[in-house]
Amino acid sequence: MDVLTLHIGHMKTGTTSLQATFRDNAATLAAHGLYYYGKTRTNHALVRPFSKRTKARNESKFLKEYRNEAKANRLPQGLISSETLLRLAPDEIEACLASMRDIAGRVQVLIYVREPVALAISAAHQGVRSGRPLAEIEAQPRILNLTQIITRWRSAVGKENMIVRPFDRAQLANGDVIDDALSVLGCASAGPALQRQAVNEGLSVLGIHMLDRAMARMPDRKMPYDQQRAFNFIKGPRYVLPEAALDRVRKRSAPHVAFLREEFGIELPPSTERPSAPLALSEAELASLAEVFHEINAFAYRLDRSALGRVLGTRMPYSNRFKDEDHPLRAKLAKLGVLDELAAQVATDEDDAEAE
Incomplete structure (x- = not known):
């Protein structure tokens, strides 16, 4: 090389x-x-x-x-x-x-x-x-x-x-x-x-506050990234730091900006993003919304990776798994002709009909 x-x-x-x-x-x-x-x-x-x-x-x-x-x-x-x-x-x-x-x-x-x-x-x-x-x-x-x-x-x-x-x-x-x-x-x-991959989507104001509260419900505030992905799709204005935080960054980073200009001739146009407006939700409303969203999302994540999920080949909404590993039973059930029958049962709307 x-x-x-x-x-x-x-x-x-x-x-x-x-x-x-x-x-x-x-x-x-x-x-x-x-x-x-x-x-x-x-x-x-x-x-x-x-x-x-x-x-x-x-x-x-x-x-x-x-x-x-x-x-x-x-x-x-x-x-x-x-x-x-x-x-x-x-x-x-x-x-x-x-x-x-x-x-x-x-x-x-x-x-x-x-x-x-x-x-x-x-x-x-x-x-x-x-x-x-x-x-x-x-x-x-x-x-x-x-x-x-x-x-x-x-x-x-x-x-x-x-x-x-x-x-x-x-x-x-x-x-x-x-x-x-x-x-x-x-x-x-x-x-x-090249087949390109776009990852690390930004979070909306509502999305980042909900994820922040969902993280607090996790051990050591750690959540698998694939479980987090649903929060990326909560729509709304992109979250921006408060003005005090932005001003702190400008002042403390000024020497580094000058270094790049003087040593490498690099000019970085200043950001024009403005601080996010406060959410129009009370803390109780936001905490409740985050709890419900988190519990549903966490259940889907666990099911997706359970033996049943791997046998049926389920995929939770918004998942972006790098590798899929089928459960050993999946091939056996497919050979017996049972897998298609199970998949068909999962795909029916019988539960919806009963609910009506």
Whole structure:
């Protein structure tokens, strides 16, 4: 491999969409000279061995496989995309680069930077999904220390191998982060052939408040992402942080905006989003609505993954599961001709008729 690109995939810069699209189109990318490891949902397993935060510091079986496949396929370009790269300390970066330089003749780093206020607003959505209370997010919005992150990696790989791109539709190739990344990698011709994945939809004002309260009903405020997806489809204006939070982000991120302008000539247009209006619901009404929605949604999630659900092949509304694994009984029932009969019974409207 001639060049291996490490994509520092930090949150709210199209990372998940890029990773899902590249994973699902690994064969197409290979045909255009780019090797992307598509056997895991993300590339984290290729990078975690270098982080002190993980239990195992030895080279993972996935990284070994990546190394062997890269040597065997002899593709000129490779890409590893992971949020874990964001959190590596200087000594961990050096260990990571030493390993990656055994795979490719040159290692370069790619990072997308987003206007801080827009990033903080989107990060609030992600924060609630991760279980962080909305009130806490509004008091302490996410502010990324881009100066430290970029300086740390630039010192390790050299200025000529540090690629910083604005996450701004007006400045991205075709207004799309996937097309922009392909352009950076010299594989723009692969773009039209890709089946793209759009993920991490934003939450409405009502949706984020309902999810926040539903999270409070979960152990340790943790909810499987597929169970959360229904909240994404609650319609209404997109949630935006309060003015005090937005002002805090503007003031604290000003040095990083100046750093990007001075060091890389990057101008990020200020966000024009305005704070969300208060909900026209009392706390009791909102809590009740969230409870009912959560209980129905949680039941559908459990049924979907139960033995019965896997036998019948049910799929809860709004699900986006990566893999489906049939229950062993499904094939046996299909062979006996029972499966179609069961599915037909599930599909009838007898219960509705009885209710009338």
